[in-house]
Amino acid sequence: GNSVTQMEGPVTLSEEAFLTINCTYTATGYPSLFWYVQYPGEGLQLLLKATKADDKGSNKGFEATYRKETTSFHLEKGSVQVSDSAVYFCALSTAAGNKLTFGGGTRVLVKP
């Protein structure tokens, strides 16, 4: 079956620090990969995605590269802001029903 493993949080950083959240996956077939963000009290929003090997998804200064050889999709941001404090979810989907399989989420707290 499909599964997603991401690093446990919370991750606490100072403003302008570098952020990395590791994500690895196992999947049957060729998945699409996603990072979703959940701000306090809100639903999930798509942050970025990649649909094939070596694709780089990017948005709002965040980046992640689809690495088929290491089955990874690590999220990075070079300089975080307080407004980036949220829970980040790595997820994958395969063709069957376009269903998402989520990792457990990583809470990020950025302090001024």
Next chain:
Amino acid sequence: NAGVTQTPKFRILKIGQSMTLQCTQDMNHNYMYWYRQDPGMGLKLIYYSVGAGITDKGEVPNGYNVSRSTTEDFPLRLELAAPSQTSVYFCASSYSSPQGRGEQYFGPGTRLTVT
């Protein structure tokens, strides 16, 4: 364009009561989903639908029922509420076609407490 809307936002149920969580999308998406999110955990799929009149079980369907009579609406029914169903429930929708799969759009969630 409202996207995915869910009602109610909050609800407290007593053990054994029933309720329906409403979900509506206005994006003409063919696929719709229900997830639950337990504290500190990721989301788990309860049920999903690939179109009106078609539903299927996800990872954690026990204790829930769904129906999909229209493209827009996908209500989730809890028949006999149990404390284990205390959670935040998210509805989502997406399009999917032979040409590709779209991202899922999520509603704001319903926080349910069963006591």
